Amino acid sequence: MAxxxxxxxxDTTAPAAPGLPDLIGxxxxxxxxxxxxxxxxxxxxxxxxxGIAGQYALHIQCPWRIExxxxxxxxxxxxxxxxxxxxxxxxPSGSWDPAxxxxxxxxxxxxxxDCPFDTSKTIINRTGRLIVTEVTLDRLGxxxxxxxxxxxxxxxPCSSEGEQWRLFRPDHEGPHLVWETSPxxx
Numbered sequence: 001m002a003x004x005x006x007x008x009x010x011d012t013t014a015p016a017a018p019g020l021p022d023l024i025g026x027x028x029x030x031x032x033x034x035x036x037x038x039x040x041x042x043x044x045x046x047x048x049x050x051g052i053a054g055q056y057a058l059h060i061q062c063p064w065r066i067e068x069x070x071x072x073x074x075x076x077x078x079x080x081x082x083x084x085x086x087x088x089x090x091x092p093s094g095s096w097d098p099a100x101x102x103x104x105x106x107x108x109x110x111x112x113x114d115c116p117f118d119t120s121k122t123i124i125n126r127t128g129r130l131i132v133t134e135v136t137l138d139r140l141g142x143x144x145x146x147x148x149x150x151x152x153x154x155x156x157p158c159s160s161e162g163e164q165w166r167l168f169r170p171d172h173e174g175p176h177l178v179w180e181t182s183p184x185x186x
Contacts, residue, residue, distance in 0.1 A: 020167060021135055022056065024134065024135060025131065026055065027043070027130055028132065029041050029042060029043065030053065030054055030123065031122075031123040033080075034121075038105075039059045039060075040057075041056065045124075051122060053170040057169070059166050059168075060155055061162075062156065063077040063156055064154060066154075068151055069151075074112060074151070075112075079104040080098050083096050083103065084102060101119065113130075141155075157181055159181060160183050161181060162181065163178060163179070164179045164180065164181060
């Protein structure tokens with residue numbers, strides 16, 4: 001069973017999908033979230049009435065992690081649900097919402113991007129590092145985006161139905177590269 005990409009024809013036996021190789025050479029510049037969906041933006045930063053964005057936006061709705069050389073996980077999907085009391089977020093007892101700040105995921109991304117805490121959902125990479133050097137895609141929609149600094153963003157779809165991730169250009173009307181999984185026919 002392999003996933004499918006909407007709007008774009010793709011050979012799922014290839015090591016990379018159309019669109020993903022376009023990220024090579026671009027910096028990882030911004031991280032956003034909408035609920036627990038993490039958005040990573042790559043390339044030149046633009047600002048509009050909608051906010052701060054890169055040339056390409058990657059929205060990940062399945063489990064993911066940022067790894068350091070297969071030795072450590074810096075952060076990942078489930079860190080969204082872990083509160084960290086670092087003095088930056090007041091937590092009413094029993095009613096914490098990670099979208100309001102204070103998650104371990106947010107803390108680790110802010111450390112990686114050298115971006116101090118503020119109340120926005122936008123985390124801006126201020127390091128000048130984290131350039132994409134390689135991108136691979138497996139037959140089930142998992143990918144690895146290799147960055148300099150010996151880091152990589154790894155995604156691994158783990159549900160049998162629905163959208164797992166999408167790559168698009170925020171400032172263009174063009175098609176989105178959408179990876180969806182579906183159960184086998186029959």
